Amino acid sequence: MLWLALLVAQAGAPADEVARGEKIFAASCAVGYCHGAGGSAGRAPRIQGRSFTPEYLLKVTRDGIPGTAMPAWRGQLSEEELRAVVAYMLSISAHPAALPSGETRQEAAARPMPARVKTGRELFFDAVRGTRCGTCHALENWGVAVGPNLAAVRVRSIEELRRPPARSVKTARLASSEEFPALLVEQKDGWVRVYDLTVAPPVLRTVAANELGWREPARWDHAAFVRSYTDAELQAVLDYLRWLEPR
Helix, strand or coil, X not given: CHHHHHHHHHHHCCHHHHHHHHHHHHHHCCCCCCCCHHHCCCCCCCCCCCCCCHHHHHHHHHHCCCCCCCCCCECCECHHHHHHHHHHHHHHHCCCCECCCCCEXXXXXXXXXXXXXXXXXXXXXXXXXXXXXXXXXXECCEECCCCCCCXXXXXXXXXXXXXXXXXXXXXXXXXXXXXXXXXXXXXXXXEEEEEECCCCCCEXXXXXXXXXXXXXXXXXXXXXXXXXXXXXXXXXXHHHHHHHCCC
């Protein structure tokens, strides 16, 4: 019966099951050291646009991959949640990867990229730079989706790149009196998962809900993480973000 259900999922799972799987994937799989947003490439391989069998996805999601960072979700997710995640992955694996603007990679490739935009893209993902924008942000199926999609939030100046609104960042205080700037990822079954923003890349931490408190404002300065960029470099990054905005 499970095999039959997965065949149905591959052909087109119910929309509510796929939507549920998308939420679970975003909270559990699309995190800093794992897959990128929407199944894009992160520290783990991309899922978008690749071919998988239902059996393979279910086995890997349940049992993990020994010797790698892929954990086993058996016992952490229910059977229904596992099936929902598999249905979601199947729904995105058969289609071309989409960009934040809604374009496919093929459509974007057909649009000429000005030299200044290409420079901005290279700076955004600069592998030589210790901390780069792609350390915490994902675009075009690259980077790590810790922070928001910068093409979607419409950044308007290099000062906004340095000091963006940080309404989601709060100060987490543990029962041990340790404090750190954090982003809430998930709260479930008495446990809370947060990104510790003290250093880059942010560290994903899991703590007991009854040992964690929150207060504002957060003692956190985004400018410290982009200080290696000059004004001219940030302008090039801004040109790249504007180029990605929906047409």
